[in-house]
Amino acid sequence: MKRVTDDTRRRSAWQRIARFVAGFAGVACSCVALAQEPFPTMEALSGNSRAAFVDREAPLSQSGNAKLPGQVPSGIQQTEFSVENLLDEPLVDVVIEGNKTILPNAIMRYIETRPGRVASSRMIQQDVTALYNTRWFLSVRPFYRQTEAGPVLVFEVVERPILRSVQFKGNKKVKSSELQAHTGLRRGHGFDVAANLESVERIKQLYREKGYRFAEVILEKGGSKDDRDAVFLITEGPKVKIGDVNFYGNSFSRDGVLKTKISSKTAILWLIGGDYDPEIVRNDILALKQYYMNLGFFDVQIEAEEKFYDNNAKVAVNFKIEEGRRYRVREIDVVGNEVIGTQRLLSDLKLSRKEYFNARFLREDVNEMKDQYDDLGRLFATVEPTPRFLEDNPGWVDLVYQIDEDVPRYVGQINIHIRGENPHTKEDVVRLQASRYLIPGTLARGRDMRMAQARINGSGIWDRADPPTFDIKPTSGRDYFPSIATRGQSEDVTIEFTPRERTSLQETGASTVQIPESVFGHSGLTPFASETPKPVANPTPVGEIPAWNGRDQWIQQSGPSAPPSQVQPTHSGETSRPSLGLDPDMVFRGQSEPMLAPRGQSINGYGQQVPQDYMQGVSPQGDPFGDALSAQPPGFVDVNIDVTEGRTGRLMFGVGVNSDAGVVGSLVLQEDNFNILRAPRSFADIINGQAWRGAGQSFRMEAVPGSQVSRYMVSWQDPFFLRTDFSLGVSGFYYNRFFRHWTEDRLGGRLSVGYVLNRYWSVNTALRLEDVKVRDFVTPAPADLEAVRGDNFLSTGSVTLSYDTRDNAFVPSRGNNLDVTYEQGFGEFNYPRFDVSAGQYFTVYERPDGYGKHILAITSQSGWTGDGTPIFERYYAGGYSSFRGFAFRGVTPYEGNVEVGGNFMALGSVEYMIPITADDNIRTVLFSDFGTVEPDEGFDQFRASAGFGFRLVIPAMGPAPLAFDFAWPIMKEESDRTRVFSFYIGFTR
Template identity: 45%
Template structure:
C-alpha cells in the first residue's frame, strides 16, 4: 500500500511518470499533442485512489479501451506485461513504447483500476486513421511488388501523411537508380488529414543511358585507355538493358580520375573540361571531354637527404626514375617501395622515404628530393592471431602458419608484407581492403616492458643516451644556383601527398633464419652480441667499426587480424575443348577443412563446426563427359602438423575413350612436400593405380596388346621446383622450372626423367603499366625407360601441348595406331598483346615445335605457327576463352593435323 507519503509527493511522482510517458510520445510519435492533457489528468486523478492500490499486487487483467478497428487481442500481443504478475513502472513504459512503435495510435494512456477480482491495467488508446486504398498510376518499367516494397504502404496500415510524402521520395529515388532520371512522382491523395486513400501518379520518362563518350585534344593517351579510367560507361550497341546508365554524380569523379592519371604520367598542368548533351527526348547522353594536356614534365635532378646506413650510390641503385626521364608516379612508387624495403630488411620497420617535388621556373622540369628518415631497427617480441566472424571456428595456427617471421626475428618489412600476401592467398579468410587480412605493428614501450638484460649495458661511468640519434645534416650546396617556383601549383603537390610510401609489392626474399619456427610464443632472448664484444652495447658504438652511433634495437608486437569467409562451395560448370569434347562438372570444395574435428553432436553439424577450422583443403569433384570422365576426392594440409611440410592424399576414378583404345584408371596418390624458400620447393609422391586398357583397335600392335586388361602401377616421384613468377595465373615476369625423377616398381619397372621450364618477359607496357605485351617461352623434356607401358609413354598434340596437330596426333605409330614415344622434346614461343584498352580481348602469335620419338633423336622434328584470340568474359569465370588457328610447317606423313583448337569453360 502507498502510505506515509504526502499527497504533493505522490502527485509529483505521478507528474514525473506522466512526463516520462510524454517524452516517449514525443520521441516515437512526434505529433501526438492531443494525447498529452488526458495523460496528465488521468494519472493525477488516480492519486486519490492509490491509497487503496498496491502496485506490487499481481495484475489480474490487461485490457484495451478506445480501439475501434484494431482487435484488442492484436494490440495486447504487442505488449509484454502478463496477467498474474506485478507490473513495474518501467514495464508499463516499455509497453507504451511498444504500442507507439506500431504506429497504430496517436495516444496511449495507461490506467490502473481496482476491481473486486484484483488490479486491472487498462491501456486507453486513440487509433490513427487506417489506409483504405493504395494505388500507383502510370508505372510500366517497375513492377508493382517492387513499388509496394519500396513504400511499405498497404491497406490496413496506419495513415501517416509524413510517411506518404516520404514514399514519394523513395519512389523517385528508385526510378533514378534504375536510370530514369527525369521520372516525376506526385501524391494525388494521402496528403490531407481527411484522406484515407494513398494514390501516387508516376511519369516515368525515358531511361537515360550514355550513348557516346568523346575525347578532344588528347594526343599522348588514346581514347580507349582514357575510357578505362572512367566510372561512366557507354551502353553497348546503344541497348539500355546491357548497361550504360547515366549518373551525373560520377562525372566529377571521372574528371578527377582523368587528371590523376595524367598527373601520374607527368602532365602536371593538364586541364580537362566536360560537356554533357542530351538528345531531344533526353533518353541518350553524349559526354565530351576536352583535354589540354600541357607539357609532360621531365626529371632534371634527383637528390637524397637523410641517408646514413646506405651510401648515395647504394640508394640510387634502387631508383629507376632517373634524371632526364619523364616523371612517372608508378615508377616513383616502385622506387619508394624498393627503398623502404631496403631499410625494412634491416629491421628499420618505420623508416620513411618521402619524395618531395621542387618545381622549377623552367616549364616542364621538376627536381625530386628523396627525404629519408631511417629510424632504428626493431625485433619482434610476439605475434598474436585474431580471427573474427559470425561464429569463428578456425584455429589460430591457420593464421600463424603462413607467417614468415617469428618472435625474436628482425622485423623484416618485406617478410611481414610477404606473410600478409600469403594469408591473403588463403581461401579461408575474406579479402578486400575492408575485410581482408591485416597485420598491425605496435612498438613496445621500453619503460613498461622488461627487455633483455643486455639492453642497459653501457660503458662504466657513462649514462645511457636516452635521446634518439640525430640525423646528420649536410649543407645542400646543389640548390645554390637553381631557381624554383615560389609557389608550386597545389594540384601538383597533391599528387605526392597521396603517394604511398609503405611497401606495396616486394621481391621474393630469402629467410633470415633457419630451423624450427615456434609460432605464437614470446621471444625473451637477449640482444645479439655486438661485432666488438669489448664495448658491449655502448651508445657510442664500436670505435673499431662504423663512425655512426649504433642504435639499440626496439621491439614490436605483431597482431594479425583476419575474418573468416565462406569456405564451403558447391560449384557447377560446363566446358568444351578440342582435346576432351564436352564435359560437365560438379565440385564440392571446403577450404577450411579439419579432418580431426568430426561431429560430436547434431548441433556441430547444424552450426557448421564439424569438419571445419583446420585450414586443410577438401575437394570432391565429378566431371562426366562424352570423351573423358573424372571423379576425384582430394585432401591436402598445406602446413602439416603446423610445419612447412604439406601433406596430400587423393583417390580417383578416370575413364577416357581414345581413338585407339579405351582406358580406365582407379587409384590414389600420397604426396609430401616442403617449401624450402619462397622460390624453391620439393615434393615427393607415391602413386598406386589400377589401369584397365580395353577395346583396342585392330590390327593391335604388340606393345598395346601387352597392356590389354588390368595393370598395376606403383611409382615413386620426386620433384624440385623454382618459381619466380609474378603471378601463378597469367604471369608477365619470371620463370617456373621443374626437375623430376620417377621410378616404377612391381609389375612394371622403369625410370623416368623430366624437366619443364617457362620464362615470361614483358616487352612493352604503357607508362601506366597496362597494355603489356608478353613473350613466353616454354620447354618440356622427358625420357622414360624401355619397360614403360603404352599408357604411360609420351604423346603430344592439341591446344595444351602442340597446336596445329590433333590431340595425341604427334607420336610414333604402328599400323596407324599411336604407340607413344620414350623421348619427348616440346617447345613453344608465344607473343600476347591486348587489342582493347581494357585487355578483355587479346591476340596471340605463337610457334610450337618439338618431337616425340622412340629414342633420343631430332630427326622427326615438327614445327607449327599460328595466331589466336583470348577473350575474357567475367560472367564465365577467370579463365579466358581460347581460340587458336595453327598450321604445321614441318610434320611427318603419319601425323594427324588440326588447324583450329579451342577452350571454352563456364563455372558458377
C-alpha cells in the same frame, strides 16, 4: 487529506511517508510531469525496450466515439485521494479517454498495466512509449483518478488524423505495391502532410534509381491538413540509356583506353546495362583526372556535357579534356637517411631523372626503398616523396624522398584471433602458416611479414570479403629481456641487443593480447606493403592519386633551381603538401621522431648504430666502460593476426570442351578446412558443421566424365604434416581414355611429400602405384603394344624441384618458371626418366598506366626415358597444349600404322601476345611451335609450325582465358597427323 479507504494494515502515517519517499517518489513526479507538460519525444524514449518503431493500422470505431470501459458512472461522485494510500493500493481499472475513431480494445493491446496490480512509474512510461510508437496519437497523457472503488489509471489521448486511402496514378513501370512500400504510407495510419510531401521526393528518387531521370510526381491530394487521402499523379517518362560516350581534346590517350577508366557505359546490344546516372558521370570525371595525374598531367581540366535525344530516352555523354603539359622529373634527392646511403637508395629507380612522371613507377621506387629498410628490421621506416615545382621552369618537377629510418625491431608475441562466436578452425592452423617466417626473437623483416601474410591469405580457408589482417604493434620489449637482478640498477638501464643474440621467447598461446597505446601515438600500424590486398582504415585505390586541384595545390618555389644536393624538404611552416597517392600500406605518418646515428658512428650489417671505441687496441683490459655506451636498443613488435573463417566447402559444376579431350563435365566437392581426425560425435556436429573440419587440410572428390576421357579422384592433403613445414598428400583415382589405337584404364593412388624451400623454390617427392589396363586394340599389333595387353602394375618414385617467379599463373607477363623431375620405375617396369619444363616471359611494351602489355613468351619442355619404359608412359606430342598445327598425339614414331611413342622429346614455343581491346580482355597471339619426338636422342625428324590465335577472358567463366588457335605445319614428317584449328573452352561455377 481525507482518507477514502480504510487502512487495514494499521500502519502509522510516518511509515507510509517513509515508504513513499523510499520506493515510489518517481511515480508521483512522473504523474505530475505528465499532467502538466508534453510527454517526452520518441527520440528521448528510444532506449526503452519497447521503444522500437511500430507502424500499425488503427482499428476504426464505427460510431466515431467509443464507449470507454472503466469510466465511473455518472451517479458516483469522484473525490480527491491521498498519494500515500494510492501507491499502496492496486488499480481498480485502466481506461482510455479522448479516443474518437480508434477502438479502446485495440489501444489496450499495447498497455501492460492491468487492474488489480500496483502501478509503477517504469511500467507507465513503457505504456506511453508503446502508444506513441503506434503513431496513432499526437499526445498521450497518463494520470490517476480516485473513485469510491479505488484508484483508476487514465490514459488521455489525442488522435492523429487517419489516412483513409493511398492511391498512385500513372505508374506503369513500377508497381503500386513497391511504391507504397517505398513511401511507408498505408490506409489506417496517421495522416501527415509532411510525410506525404516527403513521399513525393521518395518516389522521384526511386524512379531515378531505376533510370527514369525525367519522372515527375505531383501530390494531387494529401497536401492540406483537411485532406484524409493521399493521391500521387506520376508521369514516368522514358528510361534514359547512354547512347554514346565521346571524348574531345584527348591526344595522349585514345578513346578506347579512356573508356576503360570510367563507369558510364553504353548498353550492350541496346538491352543490357547502359543506365544513365549523373552521379556516376561526376565520378568518371574524377577517375579521368586521376588517370591523367598519375601520368604527370597535373594541369589537366575535364568537364562533362550531357546531350539528350530521342525524346530524352538516350543521352550522349561528352567529356571535354584539356590535357595540358606532361611533367618530367628534373632532380631527385633523399633526406633523412643515415643507415642506407643515398647512392644505394637511388641506384635502381624506375622513375629516374628526365623521365616523365609516372605514379606507378614512383610507387615501385618507394616500395624498393622501403624494402631495403624492411630487410634491416626497420618496419616503421617511412619513405615519403615530396614534389616541388618551380615557377621559372614549367613542365618539370623535383622529387625529394623524406625518410624516417626507425630502429631495428624483433618479433615479439604472435597472437592469433579467429573472429566469430564458434570458430571451427584451430589456432595452430594460422600459427603453422606463419611460423616459417615469423619466429619470436628473430629480426622482424618486412619480407618475412609479407610472405607470412601471403601464405595465410593464399590458404583458401579465410573469408575473402573479410580477409586476414596483420596488426603490427610496436612495443618496448622490456618483458622479453632477461630480468636484471643487479641491486640498485635502474629499470631504464640500456641493454645492448645485437642481431646475433637470441632471446628465449616462446610463442604465446593466448588468442588476444591487449597492447596499450605506444610512444608512436597510435596503435595498429601496418608497417609493410603486402603483396596481397588487405583492409585499411581509409583505403586509397591502388595506383590512384587522390584528387587535388592541380599542381597549384602543391608547393611552388620561384628563383633559380637548386642543384640536386641542395634540394631540401618542405618545412612545417610552409603550405601543407598532399600525398602523391601511394598505397597507404607503404607510407605511415604520425610515427616517432627519427633516431639518427650520431656523427662518427658506423652502421653494422643489421642497420644498428655501432659506437666508436677509441680505447680499442690501447687498453689491455678492453673498454673500461663495458656496455655502458651501448647503442640504443632495438624495439619489438607483437604480431596480431585476425582471420575470419570463410565458406571452405564448395560444390562446383563445370563443363569444358577442347580439341584434345572432347567434351567433359565436372562435378567437384571440395573442403579446404578439413580435419581427418574430427569424426562426428553426435548428429549435432554434422548439422553445425563441426564434423571433419578445422585442421586446415584439403579434401577433394571429383568426377569428370567425358566423351573421350574420364577421371574420378579422391584426394587429401595436409600442408603442415605433424606440425612441420612438410606437406603430405594422398590420392586415389580411376582414369579412362579412348586413344586412337587402344583404350586405357588406370586405377591407382599417389602418395606425395612436399616442402617449400623459400618464396620461389619448392621440392616434392611422390610414390605412384597404378594398375594400367590396355585393351581394345586391333591385332596384329606392334610388339611393344602386345607386351602390355591386359593389366599391368606400374610403380614409380619421383622427385621434382620447382622454381617460379611468374607474376600471374594464367597470363604471365614477367618472370620465369622451371620444373626438373627425376622419376624411377621399379617392379614390373624398371626404367629411369628425366623431365624438364621451363618458361621465360617478357613485357616488351606496356601503356604508361601498366595495361596494354605486349608479352613475349618462350617456353620449352623436354624429356628422356629409358628403354624399359612401357608404351603407355612414352612421349607423344600434338594438340593445343603441346604442339599446335598437329593433331593430338600426331607427332610420334610409328610401327606400321600404330603410334608407339618415343623415348626422347624436345619441344619449344615462341609466342607474342598483343591486346586488341583496351581492357585486355581480348588478345591476339602470333606463335611458332617447334621440336620433335624421337625413338632415341636426336633431332632427325624436326618439325615446326606457325600460326595465330585469340585469347578471350570472361570474368564470369573464371580466370583462365578461352583459347582459339590456327596453326599450319612448316616442317613435318609424312606420317604426322595435322590439325589447323585447336581450342580450349572451360566454365566452372
